[in-house]
Amino acid sequence: MNMNNKIKQAEKEGRLIDYDKLFASYSKEKQQRIKEEAKFIMAKMEIIKVRRSSKLSQSALAKKMNVKREFISRIESGNQNITLGTLLKIATATGKEFKFSFE
Numbered sequence: 527m528n529m530n531n532k533i534k535q536a537e538k539e540g541r542l543i544d545y546d547k548l549f550a551s552y553s554k555e556k557q558q559r560i561k562e563e564a565k566f567i568m569a570k571m572e573i574i575k576v577r578r579s580s581k582l583s584q585s586a587l588a589k590k591m592n593v594k595r596e597f598i599s600r601i602e603s604g605n606q607n608i609t610l611g612t613l614l615k616i617a618t619a620t621g622k623e624f625k626f627s628f629e
Contacts, residue, residue, distance in 0.1 A: 570604050573616060577602075580620040590619035 536542045549557060577587050577598075584598040591598075600606030610626070617624035 566604060570602055574602050576616065576620050576622055580622070582620065587616070587619055591615045 533542070549560070552560070577584070580587075582590070584602070585595045588595040588598045597606065601608055601612075613626075614624050616622075
């Protein structure tokens with residue numbers, strides 16, 4: 527059974543919870559906290575993606591940035607606040623252009 531069929535079967539059997547219904551059941555405050563946290567998760571996922579697309583390990587990226595591997599690990603796990611300067615160093619080390627915008 528392929529993944530789509532497994533998901534459809536789980537939905538039919540009631541083993542999956544509809545995300546929209548679950549999200550709507552939360553208070554407006556909790557919904558806002560979830561949305562804010564999602565932004566941080568998306569940011570760290572983007573950092574992991576750019577590192578991997580550059581074919582760099584955490585150690586190799588850390589070496590290029592002149593920081594410890596543990597620092598990169600903390601960034602990617604969401605346990606390290608980072609500065610604009612750090613984002614620029616990641617961009618330089620991975621050969622990418624860092625773009626910042628407000629939308």
